[in-house]
Amino acid sequence: MPLAPLSRRSVVLAGVLALAGCSTAVPEGITAVTPFDATRYAGKWFEIARLDHSFERGLGNVSATYTLQADGSVQVLNRGYNNEKKEWKQAEGRALFTGSPQVASLKVSFFGPFYGGYHVVQLDADYRWALVVGADRSYAWILARDKQLPAAVRSQLLAKAQEIGIAVDQLVWVDQSRSDS
Template sequence: MDSRFNVFIVCLAIGVTFVNGQRPSPGGCPKITSNAMNNTAKFDINKYAGIWYELERSFNVFEIGLRCITAEYLAKSDGTVGVVNRGISKWGQKVTIEGSGRVADRSKPSYLKVAFKYSPEAPYWIADTDYTNYAIVVSCSDLFGLFRVDSIWILSRTPDLPQSTMDALHSYVDRLGLSSSALSRVDQSNCPN
């Protein structure tokens, strides 16, 4: 292959990574089917709506230095989803960013396209949820199946989950073809209401 093409691919990958705030990996995105873990066939955005605590995440440039992160999802009457992410910076400042999502494929209602101010629309899979305790969320884009950028989040309705549940969620992330070892804990201690 021409070395200029290789340089182009590397520059493109770096650009996509920083635009989407995701981490790079070799290979294509995994094939994700909604709610495979609990065998729920149909995703329900109204049951998913509400506040979720971010317990673990893979590297995401937009969340560097943040703790006490929550995501609030609002099912709107027009079929879109309001998204409000909140956190506390390492300097103690409250950080809020609002966005919106839409179902990207009616046959896959847990597959959304989500956009925040100053960012392009990104794929957003609710890979699994039981609606009342946990959710696994994945964002992934690939370049011809050779290279991908992805983000993984483990969310909960409470600031903590039992270790046995976390172990099962890590196992599921690995079965998706992603790496649970890429996840790091989000500090949810001493958070304001």
């Protein structure tokens, strides 16, 4: 019997440690864009390239739509087409600023209390394209308002990604050829 309370404490401790591992901080040596205007950033973005992870594997025509909420949070709607299964996949989440809303550093959750980092580290002055990283350098996305980027912009974003330690040779270039995305 005395082991039951110890086991319960161990489970709680393991849960706390697991949550602590879900970092939302900007990776060391990287700075989020400041000043940042969430109103201008809101709307639909197309995923041009990404470092691949299981939650997006096999998806093309990926987009993210950000909608500002009255409470200061951001509704996130990610959508992508699975060519193999011939179906759209979508995930709804919520993003919160980790500090000042003038700093492009947010935490995003698609699964209850678990948050991941979302940090805009390069952003076009007209909010037409962005380079985003997660809580570490294994999460990176190139986003744009249009389905394609001019070659010069693409080169600029790749140079910045490489400069901050992103494995640009592992980027997956997203097919955006569907007209209904």
